[in-house]
Amino acid sequence: MxxxxxxxxxxxxxxxxxxxxxxxxxxxxxxxxxxxxxxxxxxxxxxxxxxxxxxxxxxxxxxxxxxxxxxxxxxxxxxxxxxxxxHMNLTTQWAQSKATDEQLEKVTDPLLLAMHDLRTVLVRKKADRLMKAGDEESGGK
Incomplete structure (x- = not known):
């Protein structure tokens, strides 16, 4: 050994x-x-x-x-x-098919805020990457 x-x-x-x-x-x-x-x-x-x-x-x-x-x-x-x-997909399925009104009331606002925050960051980062790629294609002009 x-x-x-x-x-x-x-x-x-x-x-x-x-x-x-x-x-x-x-x-x-x-x-x-x-x-x-x-x-x-x-x-x-x-x-x-x-x-x-x-x-x-x-x-x-x-x-x-x-x-x-x-x-x-x-x-x-x-x-x-x-x-x-x-997990987000499973959460969507849960919200659509199993969640009670009380459960949805408990999770809706925190989920919406987290999703909004994530979307904002992802959109900004995607725009930055697209701008950078456009600059590289045009020779940095």
Missing amino acids: TGDLPDFYFRIRENGAAVFKVDTENRQRRIEMEEIAIVNVKNGNIKPHGDRKLSPEELDAINIWLSERLALLAARDVDDILRAVD
Whole structure:
């Protein structure tokens, strides 16, 4: 089992991870993990643990993990939004076929405000993208 372990372990935290170097080559043949750094996915900062100097191999492993983590988080963001679209469709079906007047009274205003806010942002962002695409097509004139 220990032969299959990675050289580094990343303990996920709120804004990144604590990075540990995995060691199985010790006298007791136990798994030891030494904390070597903290990684922040929001700003890309890598802070070595204590007075440690990170080796090029360690920095490479951390940077690879960071780029893979950012890609995973971006994919999860899109997936979450697509799930929200599904949920909106289910909410529409509920409102049309199952909701009582009392339930609709409770949810209508908050839903309408949230939908109005979302629509406003989406329309503005779409207009910005269209303007940018038009500028690029015309050569930035």
